[in-house]
Amino acid sequence: MTEPRPKRSRLSRRQFLTKSALLGTALGLPALATAARGAAGATTRNGQIIAAVSERALTLDPGDHYSISATSVLRHIFDPLIDVTNTSKFVPALAESWEAVTPTTWRFTLRRGVTFHDGSPFNSDSVAYTLSRVRDNTRLIKSFVYQDLGAIEKDGPYAVKVATKHPFGSLPSHLTMLGMLPPSAAGREETFFQHPIGTGPFQFAGWTRGERVDLSANPNYWKTGVPKVEKVIFRFVPELSTRAAGLRAGEFHVIDRLPPDMVQTLRGSPGVKAVSVLGIEVQQWLFQMAKDPDKNTLLRKAISLGIDRNTIVKEFMLGFARAAVCPVPPGLVGYVDLGVKPYDPDRAKALLRQAGYNGEPLDFVLMKDLYPKQLEIAQAVQSMLTGIGVKVSLKNIEIATAREMRAAGNYDMFYSGWAHLPHDPDWYFGQWFTQAGAAKLSRYNNPKVEQLVVDARSPDPKIRQQRYEDLERILWTEEEPTIWPFYSRAIYGVRDTLRNYEARGDYYVLLSEVGVS
Numbered sequence: 001m002t003e004p005r006p007k008r009s010r011l012s013r014r015q016f017l018t019k020s021a022l023l024g025t026a027l028g029l030p031a032l033a034t035a036a037r038g039a040a041g042a043t044t045r046n047g048q049i050i051a052a053v054s055e056r057a058l059t060l061d062p063g064d065h066y067s068i069s070a071t072s073v074l075r076h077i078f079d080p081l082i083d084v085t086n087t088s089k090f091v092p093a094l095a096e097s098w099e100a101v102t103p104t105t106w107r108f109t110l111r112r113g114v115t116f117h118d119g120s121p122f123n124s125d126s127v128a129y130t131l132s133r134v135r136d137n138t139r140l141i142k143s144f145v146y147q148d149l150g151a152i153e154k155d156g157p158y159a160v161k162v163a164t165k166h167p168f169g170s171l172p173s174h175l176t177m178l179g180m181l182p183p184s185a186a187g188r189e190e191t192f193f194q195h196p197i198g199t200g201p202f203q204f205a206g207w208t209r210g211e212r213v214d215l216s217a218n219p220n221y222w223k224t225g226v227p228k229v230e231k232v233i234f235r236f237v238p239e240l241s242t243r244a245a246g247l248r249a250g251e252f253h254v255i256d257r258l259p260p261d262m263v264q265t266l267r268g269s270p271g272v273k274a275v276s277v278l279g280i281e282v283q284q285w286l287f288q289m290a291k292d293p294d295k296n297t298l299l300r301k302a303i304s305l306g307i308d309r310n311t312i313v314k315e316f317m318l319g320f321a322r323a324a325v326c327p328v329p330p331g332l333v334g335y336v337d338l339g340v341k342p343y344d345p346d347r348a349k350a351l352l353r354q355a356g357y358n359g360e361p362l363d364f365v366l367m368k369d370l371y372p373k374q375l376e377i378a379q380a381v382q383s384m385l386t387g388i389g390v391k392v393s394l395k396n397i398e399i400a401t402a403r404e405m406r407a408a409g410n411y412d413m414f415y416s417g418w419a420h421l422p423h424d425p426d427w428y429f430g431q432w433f434t435q436a437g438a439a440k441l442s443r444y445n446n447p448k449v450e451q452l453v454v455d456a457r458s459p460d461p462k463i464r465q466q467r468y469e470d471l472e473r474i475l476w477t478e479e480e481p482t483i484w485p486f487y488s489r490a491i492y493g494v495r496d497t498l499r500n501y502e503a504r505g506d507y508y509v510l511l512s513e514v515g516v517s
Helices: 013-026 068-077 124-136 141-146 171-175 240-249 260-267 297-305 309-316 345-355 374-388 399-408 426-432 447-455 461-479
Strands: 048-053 082-084 090-092 095-102 105-110 149-154 159-164 202-208 212-217 231-236 272-287 321-323 362-367 392-397 413-419 486-495
Touching (some): 048 068, 068 212, 090 095, 124 149, 124 159, 171 426, 240 260, 240 486, 297 345, 309 374, 309 486, 345 374, 362 374, 392 399, 447 461
Antiparallel strands (some): 082 090, 105 159, 202 212, 272 413, 272 486, 321 486
């Protein structure tokens, strides 16, 4: 993930002025806005909330993971510069405003009067340290995203200028996922992240790695009236049956990743409700693109034709999903309707003959219990592909081990999903469809697509949309390196004692503005 990026085109001044104007439109002009403080009034906190989430958070370093559960936890400890709403609007957090002052320079004006949990001030030193760290420490998982950052300069105590090596129109969206750190963490990160300090609404109170994280209210939080409760506990409970039983029993207040067939069951349980929202997640089943026979395009197309997506959506997702028409979910830049991939077993069989497939079994690896109904869906796919003559061996494996297999390239197909956490597809395409990003994932490598990923970083939303459409047509129509079966709805189970809980389409479980009775 650290290999050099290709060269990128530069903008003329006229192009920049045009694109800057368009960028303001794309961002809904938040860059020019100054945020007001939170709701006025004294803070009254009562009780605690216990959330049970499906994935184990194994780190407390906001720069070193792409786990949704870890993000949910860390958003309570650390604040980002910029936040994003459930409707994909970018709003001020620790940055009161931001603007692109040149095609390759951003300026952030910081919020004053904010302190870390140890009482030290948040200022431009914090931003300079956090951004420099994630850029320079290439061992961090998110470092890949920030390799285009150049000079990071303080512009007084409450402003920072960030130069980029190339136009980086998606930088504000990426910053929604990066919590700001105190510069005192420098040089002692390993110790720091065992007891992290942020500016967030909750303070770290303890954790058992992979099992639970305890948080207590930050009494000096900069946003008035937040948080609403004294304590939040995140429990990591991969087993759906355990999460659901805990919700019914009142042990948990909220659980995530409910399968569709549990919605009616929970709705019939006293004190419990199921809530859902259209997710910004697409399911994706990867092929190992550097391995035989998976690198055979005809084989991949045959497998695609052998999968009945509409049946999967109807029979297994019970309508809580929608057959995908492109890799990007609706509502985000890059979405385009390229049509649902057809189900045609006869054409699939013909393509298999052309592909020269000799019947070797393909390993289809699943991360155990991570996605709703994944095993049943994979079994259905196995049956469908058997029908066209493809042998599939299912490997339903504990999550960390499955990811290790993916990193080692020991799979033919890999069942996963991708929630566009920045509410922008730049990270997705940069991670999965560039040589550097995909090196330990799918091994995808197409310089033409990689250049389109780069070009789509233009600040101009029209150019971004067109470049994404161009690259998606290559992926969707010509290559099919991935099966994108459907877009998901995010379904949560919630106790009716919670107040103001918002079901998020990005699967975050955010509790700082949630109360409990």
